[in-house]
Amino acid sequence: MLAFAVARPWRLPEAVAAVPAAGLVVAVGAVSLSEAWAQVRELLPVVGFLAAVLVLAQLCDDEGLFTAAGDLMSRTCRGRPERLLTGVFVVAALVTAVLSLDATVLLLTPVVFATAARAGARPRPHVYACTHLANSASLLLPVSNLTNLLAFRASGLSFGRFAALMALPWLVAIGIEYVIFRRFFRADLAAWATPAEAARRPRIPVFTLVVLGCTLAGFALVSLAGQNPAWAALAGALVLSVRALARRRTTVRGIAGAASPLFCVFVLALGVVVKAVVDNGLGRAVGRLLPHGSGLLALLAVAAVAAVLANLINNLPAVLALVPLVSAGGAGPVLATLIGVNLGPNLTYVGSLATLLWRRVLHERDEEPALGDFTRLGLATVPATLIAATVALWAMLAVIGG
Amino acid sequence: MTVIIWVAEGTWRAAVDAARTLAPRGAEFSLLHVTGDDVAGAAHGAFAGLLGRGRHRDPGERLEELSDTAAEDLLRAAAERLGHPATTVRRHGRIEQEVVRATEDAELLICARDGERERLGPRSLGPAARFVVDHAPCPVLLVWPEEAPGLDSLPPPPPPPPGRR
Numbered sequence: 340m341l342a343f344a345v346a347r348p349w350r351l352p353e354a355v356a357a358v359p360a361a362g363l364v365v366a367v368g369a370v371s372l373s374e375a376w377a378q379v380r381e382l383l384p385v386v387g388f389l390a391a392v393l394v395l396a397q398l399c400d401d402e403g404l405f406t407a408a409g410d411l412m413s414r415t416c417r418g419r420p421e422r423l424l425t426g427v428f429v430v431a432a433l434v435t436a437v438l439s440l441d442a443t444v445l446l447l448t449p450v451v452f453a454t455a456a457r458a459g460a461r462p463r464p465h466v467y468a469c470t471h472l473a474n475s476a477s478l479l480l481p482v483s484n485l486t487n488l489l490a491f492r493a494s495g496l497s498f499g500r501f502a503a504l505m506a507l508p509w510l511v512a513i514g515i516e517y518v519i520f521r522r523f524f525r526a527d528l529a530a531w532a533t534p535a536e537a538a539r540r541p542r543i544p545v546f547t548l549v550v551l552g553c554t555l556a557g558f559a560l561v562s563l564a565g566q567n568p569a570w571a572a573l574a575g576a577l578v579l580s581v582r583a584l585a586r587r588r589t590t591v592r593g594i595a596g597a598a599s600p601l602f603c604v605f606v607l608a609l610g611v612v613v614k615a616v617v618d619n620g621l622g623r624a625v626g627r628l629l630p631h632g633s634g635l636l637a638l639l640a641v642a643a644v645a646a647v648l649a650n651l652i653n654n655l656p657a658v659l660a661l662v663p664l665v666s667a668g669g670a671g672p673v674l675a676t677l678i679g680v681n682l683g684p685n686l687t688y689v690g691s692l693a694t695l696l697w698r699r700v701l702h703e704r705d706e707e708p709a710l711g712d713f714t715r716l717g718l719a720t721v722p723a724t725l726i727a728a729t730v731a732l733w734a735m736l737a738v739i740g741g
Numbered sequence: 742m743t744v745i746i747w748v749a750e751g752t753w754r755a756a757v758d759a760a761r762t763l764a765p766r767g768a769e770f771s772l773l774h775v776t777g778d779d780v781a782g783a784a785h786g787a788f789a790g791l792l793g794r795g796r797h798r799d800p801g802e803r804l805e806e807l808s809d810t811a812a813e814d815l816l817r818a819a820a821e822r823l824g825h826p827a828t829t830v831r832r833h834g835r836i837e838q839e840v841v842r843a844t845e846d847a848e849l850l851i852c853a854r855d856g857e858r859e860r861l862g863p864r865s866l867g868p869a870a871r872f873v874v875d876h877a878p879c880p881v882l883l884v885w886p887e888e889a890p891g892l893d894s895l896p897p898p899p900p901p902p903p904g905r906r
Binding site: 420440441444445446448449452453456459460461462463466467469470473525526527529530531533653654655656684712713 | 749750751754777779780782784787788790791792798803804807808810811814855856857858867868869886
């Protein structure tokens, strides 16, 4: 099923394989129907949250938020590519944290490329920064990454506490990435950039920014009130949807498409399949590898196991498999798992060794780009960010407590 | 005489200017741009890492289109600055490899240093230009992208070897 999701023969949606696979594991009795249903019930709010955030990101794009961000970045550049890189780091870190890594990979990366080209800079460091920060900057909020959403409930934390504990690891990871990028792409960043021509200033979507800010505040408030913060995401998405529909900037079909219903179904089915695999052996095998407690060494070990697993399979199944095993230990091990599965994918080019191999074997593209640079960059950043972010998490746990 | 001018982001103006002032009269100019495949490849890869989002459009494809436009724009600007009739050549792949391959039948390659520019020395060549200078099968005219640093940036001469005092 993973192979299918990665290779996607005939460009079929992933759910086409995932749903029958979930049916199969129930049919052969690997999980009982009631357990499968409980897992789906557990995941439904998460998936709803995800859909709302995806819609929010798409509407922000429709309103020109990313174009405006691109303009801001090219203005900070003023002929110096390293300044552009700083701008890209700030924007990509914020977009990833607030609108999830999907927004950075799918919506921001093309904007960053166009910005670099317009500024006359070499695009390589800036595009690589987007792909790396989509992972590294997804530590901050529960909404930043689907992996966080999947683990959020099990962590037992409120939205604000999650953010408070992860703020330092987030900053540390981004800071290390920045230092390594500046060194790694020294030559690319040394060339002066001369802008093509002064472009017309795009409109800044103030309303969208305000709604986004309110949504963020809403996450914290709703969570404090003991409710699911998904409601805040839904409210934000609704406000922007209604406005965009009234102004005929989008269609109901467009919004439904942005919510990616098939992706949501895929996540639910994946949850059932992973539960079956964990209950039938993987759980015990990995459980033996995982240390208990939330001392620094235990947290580092959990993060390392999570990073390896994220590279061997993919971070979604990895987090589904690991969180039930570590959640007994409290918030510390759960957050360390997230550090592992979120930072780990920068190591192998596409976030998973299996993905990489399958793409090489099956993909229609005859020439795959050189993996050398990407892998070297991953080797330089992942171990350092993984260790430093985990130490930062341990420090935060000691200061403000899980 | 066929002269290839390597048009690279950030440094191409110096190469074009050198062609205008230093190339022999009657030279046939060819403006070369190479798009590195790894940039769109990184986006393809990041997209593939997002398990299950297959219905969305691959951002790498968008990057490929944008690269095409950016390369066309760059070559047009270079042709304008050159002010002589010139052919344009576009390639893609590994940048340094493709530049060398493009010079197979050329009699001169003009390119600019693409590394650090604070001091004279080997670091003024980035990995791509270093490879091209080392492997080009034709004469290479290598220019500074702006005014060269002064001779005072030369390192001091090494001390005499031990035992020869």
